[in-house]
Amino acid sequence: MKEHYKEDAWSIIEEGFHAEMQKSSESIFSLGNGRMGQRANFEEDYSGESLLGNYVGGVYYPDKTRVGWWKNGYPEYFAKVLNAANWIGIRVTANGELLDLATAKVSEFRRELNMKEGYLHRTFTAELPNGIKLKVDARRFLSMQVFEAGLIRYSVTPLNYSGEIEFGCYIDGDIKNEDSNYDEKFWAEVTRETGNDTSALIIRTKKLDFHVCTAQKIVLTKNGENQTFTSIATEKEKYVENLISVSATEGDEIVVYKYAANVSSLNHDKSELMNQAMQVVSRCSVDGFDEMLEDQKNAWAERWKMNDIVIEGDVAAQQAIRFNIFQLNQTYTGDDARLNIGPKGFTGEKYGGSTYWDTEAYCLPFYMLTAGQDVAKNLLLYRYRQLNKAIENGEKLGFKAGAALYPMVTMNGEECHNEWEITFEEIHRNGAIAYAIYNYIKHTGDSGYLMEGGLEVLLAISRFWSQRFNWSDHKKQYVMLGVTGPNEYENNVNNNWYTNYIARWTMQYTMECMEYCREDSGFWNEFIQKTSFVNDQELTQWRKIVDNVYEPRLEGSNIYLQQDGYLDKEDRLAEDLDPQERPINQHWSWDRILRSVFIKQADVLQGMYFFEDDFSEEVIRDNFNYYEPRTVHESSLSPCVHSVIASKLGMEEKAYEMYLRTARLDLDDYNHEADEGLHITSMAGTWIAVIEGFGGKRVHDGILSFDPVIPPQWDSYRFNLVYRNVIIRVGVSANGVSVKTESDGELEILIYGKSHRLTANNPINVER
Known part of the structure; x- marks a missing residue:
């Protein structure tokens, strides 16, 4: 665990330049506004280790799948969240020497992510190899009101030098994804344009033909006075630059204001992109950096009125929850039903895709209870609009009659994840999507959503489950073979308890919803015709399955076995592991992990979290005490569930330990992977740990309930x-x-x- 950042209630602060931490800090200090985002790369050149990352919401690339052995049903591609044009670049040169923090002597370095007001602020002094000292003060933000705009105020003051300083303000579209399967560059140029204080570049994806126009407008001041300038325009393939030379005297403050826009064909006609982008940067330059920063502060103040969680007496806990809430709001605003919540948001490339089951299981409650019903419904509609693709995914694997298997990873509803044991076996994701519909209706009372698409989704998922179960003559029950449960440290297992349970629950819930919807005869007749639902035949089979699903148990106890054969493993506890071997996924072979008893994240306990009312407190306690000591929590989604259950059981110390682990997962880099991007979807779990864990929030029969506890560390x-x-x-x-x-x-x-x-x-x- 790294404790690198200063504890502060409203800011993330890094003091001192640490090159070895740069990639992690690029993740931690990321910015976003729901439509676009970027890692905290430097504006000036940096030749050290870095992961360049600029992202435009909804724009992706189908990178051809790369696997050793092809299997029938494999997706043809893995959808990549695209690294788009780098628009923040300001190349600084003094007396022919380039400002590069990898080669300069850096002092007084300080970086602050101001979460209360929504901007990134960085200051430092750099001594270049030629002896020139420059003081730099850089602020930037992505507007929460003009969603296509990003603004930079970049100040340079020479401390021991008088002479020319050059600023090369550029847009570079000649970039690539670090995770490209075949090192392919995904962008091609459409057109470019430069003027004296403006330049713009339109690039398109080589597949799917997304177009993005990135534009910039430059304003220059010296000691607070606007300066006229003549720039040297540079154009080359996928690159535009305005080079400005400024005569400076020692102590002069030169400020470059860079107003930028990212405008995509997702929202505008391709023929209008250049015009639209120029309108955005022109508007921003007229309003000015200071006025738009004030607007930014006001926009965040409005969000914090609803989203903030205030913790007195524990700065580490306070900073952590605000960091998580801040990043969630930077990732998804809920005003565009075409967008969803990627596991890394706008902070890195890992995992690809737009959405996992994380959205339904963890993110929906946060947005539903802070942003409101309409935002939550957009998350449900996202899945409904991709139902036909989910049915196609099922057909590719041999399922029939409208059975839907929602994808593990997707951008457009088509499966694009290429690990067999995840793509085709981690099918419990279907259950999470059904549970989200239930959870939404439970909290909002909007049962009418069933007739707006919810029941169609439930039917298609239940059809999948009815075909995925098979009858075991040996057990005289229905079983489910060859699955991967939430614990991904087990693959191709039989009768994962959680999967069996949520599948059965889904079928039962679907039948209950059908009874409700039958009361509207007009809807019901249309529904039967649209879905080819065969009432008696299908429901008879469903009831037979629901009444006879096999659940593995530890005989003579309250323990539900994670899956068949779990007791055959060598029984060890996580506390017995050598700390030098953790996380085990970075030190053990996959074969060794699969043969171990260790659990990546809540599995049986995930089911007890979802379906708490189905189990007595004694049963939940027994299962928690059995499984948590065998859990290594190497999934970001793990600690929050354990924290909620521990709070319910009165296990204050464990609840607080798990809360800090989920809340400070990235800040303290528990799993040594913050450099790859933040764990955005698990951040919603942090909020759940406070609201449902310590706050004891539940809904029983339509009545909101609280049974709060307070950690002893908090006032x-x-x-x-x-x-x-x-x-x-x-x-x-x-x-x-x-x-x-x-x-x-x-x-x-x-x-x-x-x-x-x-x-x-x-x-x-x-x-x-």
Whole structure:
């Protein structure tokens, strides 16, 4: 674990330049606005180790799959989140010497991600190899109000030099993805254009023909006064630059304002991209950096009103939760149903694709209860609109009659993940999508969504499960063979308990939803015709399966076995591992991992988290005490689930340990992989750990319930929810709980099991 960044309630702060940490810091200090994002690469040249990353939402590339042995059903491609044109570049040269932090002597380096106001600020002094000292102050942000705009204020002050300083403000589209399967460059040039203070580049993807125009407009000041200048325009393939030479005297502050835009064919006609991009940069330059930064601060202030979690008495915990919430808001804003939440967001290339089951299992609750019902529904509609592709995915594997297998990784609904044991065996993802529909309706009361597409999705998933189970003459029950559960340190197992359980639950829930929808005869008749649903035949088979699903158990105990054969492994505990061998996925062979008892993330416990009401506290406790000590938590999705369950069970120390692990996973780099990008989707799990774990938030029979606990390390904490259009503000201290709302109307809530009527201007206070 690395404790590199200074603890601060509202900022991530790095003091001192550490080249060995640069790639990790590029991830940590990433920026985004839901439509585009970038890693915290330097504006000036840097010849040290770095992962260049600029990303435009919804733009991707189908990189040809590279595998050793091809199997029927493999996807033809792996969808890559594209590294797009680098627009931040400002090449600085003084007396012929290039500013490069890999070759300069760097002092007074400080980098701050201001999460309260939404910008990145970096300062340093650099002594170039020729002895010239420059002081640099750089600020940048991606606008939360003009979603296609990025702005930079780059200040250079010569400390011991008078003479010419050159600024090469460029856009470089000649880039590649680090994870390209065949080292292919994915972009081709369409056109480019340069003027005295502007330049623009349009590039297109070689496949799928996405077009992106990246434009810049430059404004220059010296000691606060606007400067006129004549630039030297440079154009070459996929590259444009405005080179500006400035005469400076020692102590002069030269500021380059770079107003940039990324405009894509996802949102504009291709013939209008250049014009649209120029309009964006022109607007930004007229408004100016300071005014737009003020707008940025106001936009973030509005978001924090709803999203903030305040923790008193524990700065590390406070910083961590705000960092996670900040990155979630930078990744997805919910106003475009075509977009989703990638595991790395806009912070790195690993995993590719737009969405995993993480969205439904972990992210939906955060957006649903902070951004509201419409945003949550957009996440559901994303899957509904890709239902036909999910059915096609099922057909490729031999499933029939409208059975849908949603993809493990996707951009457009088509499966594009190429690891067999994940792509074709980790099918529990289907259940998470069904659970999301249930979870949405439970929290919003919007049962009407079933008739807007929800029931079609449930039917298609249940059809898949009904065909995926098979009857075992030996067990005299229905079994599911050859799967990978949430614990990816087990592949090709039989009867993963979680998969069997959520599959059965999905079929049962689908039948319940059908009973509700039958009441609307017009909808029901149309539904039967559209889906070719054969009522008696299909439901009879479903009921037979639901009543006879095999669940592996440890005889004479409350323990549900993770899968058949789990007890055949050498029984060891995670605490017995040599710390030098952790994480095991970076030190052990895959063969050794598969033969070990160790669990990557919650598996049986994932089911008990989802379906808590189906199990007694004793059963949950017994399973937690059995499985958590065997869990190495090498999935980012693991600690949050364990924290929630530990809170429920009154295991305060374990709940807090797991909370810090999930909340500071990237900041402290627990798994030594922050350089690859942040774990965006698990950040939603951090929020869940506070709200559902410590806050004890549940919904029972349509009634919102709280059973809060408070970690002994905290003096108090506060959080907000929007539940059925009512904004609720909850405060918890050692003395008790307070709940209030400014919303009109009334809402019944439970606090520690006792009913209260919540109304505006009448806060509820309950002593502990």
